[in-house]
Amino acid sequence: MNYSILLIFLLVSISSGYSQSIQSDTTIYDVVFRENNAGSYKKWQTTDRSFGYYYTYTDRGRGPKYKEEISLNSENFIINQRIKGFNYLNVPIDESFSSKESTGLSKNMMGTTQGNFNGDQLYFRYDGSPATYEVLAQLILKSETGQVDLYPQGTTELIKKIPFTLSNGTSVELLVIKGLELDPTYIWMMGDKMVCMISGNLHIIRQDLSGMRLEMKAIQDNIEDESLKEVAQNLTHKLDQAVIQNVNVFTRAGTLLSNQDVIVEAGKIKAILKTGGEAIEQGVTIIDGTGKTLLPGMFDMHTHNDKFRGIMHLAGGVTSVRDLANNKQLKSLAAQFERNEIIGPNIVIYSGIIDGPGPFANQRNVIENLEEGLAEIQGYKDLGYQQIKLYSSIKPEWVLPLADKAHQLGMRVSGHIPAYMTATQAINQGYNEIQHINMLFLNFLSDTIDTRTPLRFTMPAQYGADLDLQSQEYHDFIKLLTSKNILVDPTVAIFENMFVSQLGELSPTYQAIANRFPIIEQRSFYSGGIPKAGAQVSRYKESFEKMLAVVADLFRQGVAIVPGTDGLPGFLYHRELELYVKAGIPAFEVLKMATIKSAEITGLADKVGAIEVGKQADLILIDGNPLAEISDIRKIEWTMKGGNLYYSKELYSSLGVKCFN
Structure with missing residues (x-):
């Protein structure tokens, strides 16, 4: 049977x-x-x-x-x-x-x-x-x-x-x-x-x-x-003026500038000086950064925000996020975050979701016909959204006119690949970016797969290991990605948990942090991902390793990659960065993706993403050096955003989570 x-x-x-x-x-x-x-x-x-x-x-x-x-x-x-x-x-x-x-x-x-x-x-x-x-x-x-x-x-x-x-x-x-x-x-x-x-x-x-x-x-x-x-x-500590003293500063080049004093005033970076180079004014808050690393606040490029998870983003060093599908009241939540009425990150990109009818519809925003879809895109534009995310139940024949409408309004198009389409077809019909690495793998299987169902996971798990990165089909696809400047949002950490973890065993995705959580959260780390038995166990693991190989190859080939979670804020983001390094991408390049490059992609490079005079003081202090050991990215002592300081230990404690120290 x-x-x-x-x-x-x-x-x-x-x-x-x-x-x-x-x-x-x-x-x-x-x-x-x-x-x-x-x-x-x-x-x-x-x-x-x-x-x-x-x-x-x-x-x-x-x-x-x-x-x-x-x-x-x-x-x-x-x-x-x-x-x-x-x-x-x-x-x-x-x-x-x-x-x-x-x-x-x-x-x-x-x-x-x-x-x-x-x-x-x-x-x-x-x-x-x-x-x-x-x-x-x-x-x-x-x-x-x-x-x-x-x-x-x-x-x-x-x-x-x-x-x-x-x-x-x-x-x-x-x-x-x-x-x-x-x-x-x-x-x-x-x-x-x-x-x-x-x-x-x-x-x-x-x-x-x-x-x-x-x-x-x-x-x-x-x-x-x-x-x-x-x-x-x-838990908000207001800062008017502060000096982060004797700290190692992450630069635009991806190096560390050692022993610096970073002066912050009114929520902006006022000066960056060699330690001891200038007397510090009385009354200024002094923060000792000796032996620690100062990074720009990071960007989680795939989130679905709610009022509860903002705390975890900031505790984990994430100060800016893209929201890739939510309700239409999202801007109200963003305003609460911005006013610090509720602790949370800056929501910098709003993506409206549209799905088609059927038993597997996303249920957030389902259309019954193309005309409704075109109207929804206009509605999202009127709300100030910059992007449209198409989901798995969209009918293939709707993709081109929906993408055309979005582009006419100056909006980007991204999403899952609709059922009975391939990524190649979706790109040629107007996609600007693709969410999830499994959608790339499905491109090499068939356009007859019903990706509305769990087949979008099990097919790449079973056959992903067979993908030949030297094949002409693969090279042609990479050429398509680069020629059309397609952005890839891999979310590999969720596939590690799906493909590699086994029922009853602690998932490698959460191994480093499981004992820090309340009991119900801890138990979820043992749920085993998608069902697997016998030969599937090694097969699915091989397919995940091939996913990492593709992520590294995308980077080498010049395809833009953005780190995102689509899951547990902060903690899953740290694992995403670790996996990029495991795949073979240098740590300094991964940190640039998380900060400088994400700021550029979201159009905010003139304000955030780098530690430079005049930019917003969205900063994180790390008790270690993530360039030498990427896992030190978990050791965040505090996050600074909007002129406020937030201690990770205090934020985590409010959730019943233990801090790293």
Whole structure:
């Protein structure tokens, strides 16, 4: 039986098991993803202290499907739990927790683990339904300290409990809990029952309150905003005048100018002098840079920003970003970042996304016909967007007229390669840049591949290793890229995680930083990327190594490459730079890509991207020398932006993340 048939068989089995187990007292929740009804969450009681659950939603052909069973002790702690199904990437999941006397036994992607368990800690599953969140909320409401210990380690804490009466008269409470993830966990309760969870684009709402979802979201949004504003007030250090003394300065040539004093005034670089060459005025803030490296603030050239992730960008030394698909309220968020109302980077490029209809549509902005697409481009232009990103469900025959419209308005065109097209075809029809290295590899496979589906990952994983960099087909493609000045945005770090990591093992992408994160974030680093087994393990790794070889070759051939993440801000960016060096690009060239060249590409070289007199003091101080050891890029002590100083240790601490020191 092949994997696809097995997948269908298991899914049918799970669904069948669910339909046989469901009880008449079932509570049903709607699952809304990106404002579309995407699935459901159902729970029912099976015995006095045992419950059953079913949870599923879809996102462009991906999405979880779980059947779950939980038994509780008299104190409401989980003593038995079983989860079967498939995670977001359709990886089969069979997880369990059981307890007997003073022992807990867990079986999950990490293997089988046994430890001391006295029934007063909460086992928080790796994969599964929202059920454990409801159990946590019930426990934390009963706790005298507002804390609940996790098994085998960790602690969660209730930060706020806020009562509300909704406009329909319903009384609810919003719990704000920290200790699980980077962002606080928000759980809406009615008594001891969970009625709603809202986390970014994913909303889970009890059906009888579905009409109140947007009202509850607006309330939660305001609370989130106030919390972030408080962080900004507490962790922003205003600088009028400062001297970064005796520091090694990264130059436009990609070298280090040693033992310099960099004088900053009113958010700009006033002077760069040899240390000791001029007396320092009294009252000026002095920052010791001895033995450290001063770099321009870096550019993440592939982001999708929200109000929570701005802190991580700055903590990681990223002061400017391109946003490559978001909602149409993005400029409001950018203004909050600019005013330092919420901590975040400068959003310097806005790219509006357009996708076509169908089951795999991106859901952010779907058009039904070409005329709607042309109108959307005009709409984005009117909002001040500089770029259009086309997605996988765009019909191939729409690409040329959409690109022509964008170009007429002075906008660039980029994106995924639409299904049933090749990169060559997309470039010849108007693309100015391509997102993701897998889209280049698909160019050499076929124009019959449905890239709306996970095939856009699995086909390059299986066949990418066969790409011949000496072939005429490859050379012709490189010539096309250079002749048309096509920009490539590889995001190789996400493909390392997809292709190389294995289920239950710490991904090499996150190996250097995993233990710095809260428990749920740590666990995501063991999820294994796309499913792989047997010969696929070595095959997929070979394909990733070929991706690195292509990135290095693109650089040698003069194709413009920009570092971007499309994922975990800061940390994934550092890994992206490390991988470029691993591929064979000199570290100083990689750092120039991250700063000087990105500033040039975004049209901001006259303001930022280099440490030069008159430019904005968007700066980062590194406790090391990333030119000699690129991994030192992780050792950022502080970031300066807009006349403000932000200490990485303080920023990370606000998220429950440990700093590098």
